Amino acid sequence: MAQARAATIEDVAREAGVSRAAVSKVIRNAYGVSPAMRERVNAAIEVLDYRPRIAARTMRGSSFTLGIELPHIGNPFFAKIIAGATAALQGTDYQLIIAPADTDGEEGVRAIGALADRQVDGIVAISPLVSPEWLERLATRVPVVMLGRHDHAHSYDTVTGDDVEGTRLVMEHLFELGHRRIVHLTRSEEVTRASSGNPHAIRLARYRAHMQEAGFARHIRVVRTGMTEESARLDTLALLDQELPTAIFVGNDELALGTLRAVAEHGLSPAEVSVVGYDDIDIASHPAISLTSVNQAGEAMGERAIRLLLERIQGRTEPTNFSVEPSLKVRGSTRPAPTEPTP
Amino acid sequence: MAQARAATIEDVAREAGVSRAAVSKVIRNAYGVSPAMRERVNAAIEVLDYRPRIAARTMRGSSFTLGIELPHIGNPFFAKIIAGATAALQGTDYQLIIAPADTDGEEGVRAIGALADRQVDGIVAISPLVSPEWLERLATRVPVVMLGRHDHAHSYDTVTGDDVEGTRLVMEHLFELGHRRIVHLTRSEEVTRASSGNPHAIRLARYRAHMQEAGFARHIRVVRTGMTEESARLDTLALLDQELPTAIFVGNDELALGTLRAVAEHGLSPAEVSVVGYDDIDIASHPAISLTSVNQAGEAMGERAIRLLLERIQGRTEPTNFSVEPSLKVRGSTRPAPTEPTP
DNA sequence: CATCGATCATAAATCGTTTCAAACAAATTG
DNA sequence: CAATTTGTTTGAAACGATTTATGATCGATG
Numbered sequence: 001m002a003q004a005r006a007a008t009i010e011d012v013a014r015e016a017g018v019s020r021a022a023v024s025k026v027i028r029n030a031y032g033v034s035p036a037m038r039e040r041v042n043a044a045i046e047v048l049d050y051r052p053r054i055a056a057r058t059m060r061g062s063s064f065t066l067g068i069e070l071p072h073i074g075n076p077f078f079a080k081i082i083a084g085a086t087a088a089l090q091g092t093d094y095q096l097i098i099a100p101a102d103t104d105g106e107e108g109v110r111a112i113g114a115l116a117d118r119q120v121d122g123i124v125a126i127s128p129l130v131s132p133e134w135l136e137r138l139a140t141r142v143p144v145v146m147l148g149r150h151d152h153a154h155s156y157d158t159v160t161g162d163d164v165e166g167t168r169l170v171m172e173h174l175f176e177l178g179h180r181r182i183v184h185l186t187r188s189e190e191v192t193r194a195s196s197g198n199p200h201a202i203r204l205a206r207y208r209a210h211m212q213e214a215g216f217a218r219h220i221r222v223v224r225t226g227m228t229e230e231s232a233r234l235d236t237l238a239l240l241d242q243e244l245p246t247a248i249f250v251g252n253d254e255l256a257l258g259t260l261r262a263v264a265e266h267g268l269s270p271a272e273v274s275v276v277g278y279d280d281i282d283i284a285s286h287p288a289i290s291l292t293s294v295n296q297a298g299e300a301m302g303e304r305a306i307r308l309l310l311e312r313i314q315g316r317t318e319p320t321n322f323s324v325e326p327s328l329k330v331r332g333s334t335r336p337a338p339t340e341p342t343p
Numbered sequence: 344m345a346q347a348r349a350a351t352i353e354d355v356a357r358e359a360g361v362s363r364a365a366v367s368k369v370i371r372n373a374y375g376v377s378p379a380m381r382e383r384v385n386a387a388i389e390v391l392d393y394r395p396r397i398a399a400r401t402m403r404g405s406s407f408t409l410g411i412e413l414p415h416i417g418n419p420f421f422a423k424i425i426a427g428a429t430a431a432l433q434g435t436d437y438q439l440i441i442a443p444a445d446t447d448g449e450e451g452v453r454a455i456g457a458l459a460d461r462q463v464d465g466i467v468a469i470s471p472l473v474s475p476e477w478l479e480r481l482a483t484r485v486p487v488v489m490l491g492r493h494d495h496a497h498s499y500d501t502v503t504g505d506d507v508e509g510t511r512l513v514m515e516h517l518f519e520l521g522h523r524r525i526v527h528l529t530r531s532e533e534v535t536r537a538s539s540g541n542p543h544a545i546r547l548a549r550y551r552a553h554m555q556e557a558g559f560a561r562h563i564r565v566v567r568t569g570m571t572e573e574s575a576r577l578d579t580l581a582l583l584d585q586e587l588p589t590a591i592f593v594g595n596d597e598l599a600l601g602t603l604r605a606v607a608e609h610g611l612s613p614a615e616v617s618v619v620g621y622d623d624i625d626i627a628s629h630p631a632i633s634l635t636s637v638n639q640a641g642e643a644m645g646e647r648a649i650r651l652l653l654e655r656i657q658g659r660t661e662p663t664n665f666s667v668e669p670s671l672k673v674r675g676s677t678r679p680a681p682t683e684p685t686p
Numbered sequence: 687c688a689t690c691g692a693t694c695a696t697a698a699a700t701c702g703t704t705t706c707a708a709a710c711a712a713a714t715t716g
Numbered sequence: 717c718a719a720t721t722t723g724t725t726t727g728a729a730a731c732g733a734t735t736t737a738t739g740a741t742c743g744a745t746g
Binding site (some may be wrong): 006076079083098099118141229264269282285289 | 362393394396397398399401402406408410416417419422423425426429438439440441442443445454456457460461462469484572600603604606607625626630631632678
């Protein structure tokens with residue numbers, strides 16, 4: 001295995017009988033190369049199977065790499081975002097890399113830091129548990145787009161769904177069906193802290209507000225759970241053991257799947273307990289699942305995030321905040337509230 | 344926005360009043376630093392908020408980065424693999440990055456190439472459409488682990504499910520239920536080319552063999568589809584318009600979801616058409632889906648892939664092939680074959 | 687015919703880290 | 717006390733690309 005060292009730009013230059021700089025110019029399509037030279041250099045590149053080391057490029061300029069921090073690979077909604085992002089990068093020189101965090105809290109910061117250490121040319125992060133100050137500092141060094149973060153920052157851009165409107169759609173739908181005892185199943189206190197700018201924080205706050213305004217303040221009931229379907233299943237089971245709401249509004253679809261599972265395991269049907277999710281992941285529309293959910297065009301969000309990043313790289317400095325209009329997909333998991341037994 | 348340049352190792356050295364080499368040693372926990380020096384350097388690092396540039400490190404040695412090429416982010420089975428991989432990296436100095444391909448064919452090669460250009464210290468790739476020769480060449484430059492690829496190579500490792508056994512479990516189960524007219528829904532010809540070493544190729548070949556051996560050669564019927572649930576749905580609908588098999592063995596669960604959807608849309612139930620998938624993704628066990636499927640421990644595969652990579656980095660050179668035992672999860676989507684109308 | 691301009695090629699500097707050999711100091715040995 | 721050992725610390729040379737400043741070549745112009 002007498003493993004030959006990979007060709008460098010130097011080798012290409014020698015092979016083509018020109019200088020390093022000339023080769024560099026050809027590679028970068030820079031100004032000032034004769035067709036003859038271009039051809040010779042390209043031939044040499046071909047012969048030697050040369051590929052520029054990104055690390056060396058990064059030392060002087062850009063890494064041609066954009067990074068996305070992803071809190072939880074398992075969530076199909078994030079897959080949509082990635083799909084939109086990769087589509088937006090088609091035909092550009094940039095490569096997308098994903099840094100998985102896969103845990104609450106510190107992990108997100110770690111993953112974003114790892115991307116920054118690798119000097120990516122731009123970072124997309126999905127609503128991590130991070131202070132705005134930390135993000136502002138990061139964003140002075142590298143272009144940053146925050147997904148689903150509802151703060152208006154000075155130095156980074158945001159792409160969000162309109163969670164205020166989305167929650168309104170959900171709550172009005174449930175009210176129209178006659179529901180009053182509506183439980184909200186959401187993430188941990190930490191995630192929904194008002195200052196976090198997290199979508200779950202907005203959804204929770206608006207749930208509370210709508211219940212209040214509708215005169216159902218005494219029915220407000222918030223249940224906490226983790227990040228996975230399984231944790232939602234367990235916490236829903238615990239809830240159903242205690243009391244029987246007529247509807248459960250779940251923070252996102254991934255969790256809602258767990259809730260649906262728990263409801264079924266508890267021997268209940270949608271006619272007894274309605275369930276609403278958020279994100280409208282693909283499986284939600286499956287006839288056997290038929291989960292009512294808020295659609296918020298993940299592909300469009302991913303695509304826009306990348307576009308904003310590319311704009312920043314081009315030089316834009318004014319912050320931009322982009323919001324996606326949500327729409328409610330009404331399906332079989334929400335039914336008219338069962339008539340209350342007179343107390 | 345008078346943006347101060349980030350601190351370098353030089354700045355740290357100056358601040359601590361020592362040499363660059365000394366700082367480097369402290370960072371890397373290398374041999375030969377006095378406690379006093381260590382303390383002073385660490386203090387300087389703290390003060391300056393210094394973080395080493397990975398690009399500069401990469402120039403000299405390792406990038407402390409492992410890359411996974413992922414053909415399709417939307418597939419939940421791959422999410423399991425990632426989960427296992429990140430778990431295996433906990434506590435190490437390595438960062439995992441994912442390069443999404445999200446298309447058949449050339450994209451996979453491009454994504455793997457992008458990882459190689461970034462000089463990752465190791466690459467995990469999921470059965471891309473690539474010749475063994477290309478892989479062998481790649482693997483002489485960087486440690487490589489192939490997931491789901493059934494060839495025994497000289498210079499890279501493999502982690503696979505035992506698709507021969509898995510397919511046997513499926514076919515015997517269906518035979519026992521009395522099925523004969525079993526259709527196999529799988530990926531494109533290109534993907535299932537015998538030489539590709541792809542799991543789908545094995546499953547297809549073994550399906551054919553089992554049908555033959557059982558004396559149902561005339562019932563062999565292979566239907567091709569794309570990579571997504573939606574394409575499987577459409578191709579299943581087309582199939583059902585033409586004929587009515589008693590069972591459909593689908594190449595993986597993601598596609599099987601599309602098949603289930605098509606079967607339901609066609610007004611059919613599992614009692615009329617049984618469906619079997621492969622991978623046992625989480626949703627398969629959801630009571631409303633209840634898809635019979637082959638479990639092959641994705642987390643274990645991801646974890647093992649990373650471990651093999653780390654071993655290679657440590658210096659191992661003998662190729663290793665690791666195989667995961669599959670097990671069949673029998674659920675509601677497979678029922679006894681309906682009695683044949685006498686012809 | 688000399689000069690100017692335009693077009694390219696060349697050489698050298700640069701980026702931030704690791705590594706390797708050499709320098710140094712203090713402690714141990716003969 | 718000189719010589720050797722041991723353990724720290726330093727200086728300088730890589731690593732592979734881009735960028736800048738300088739130099740060469742050629743054709744056209746006054």
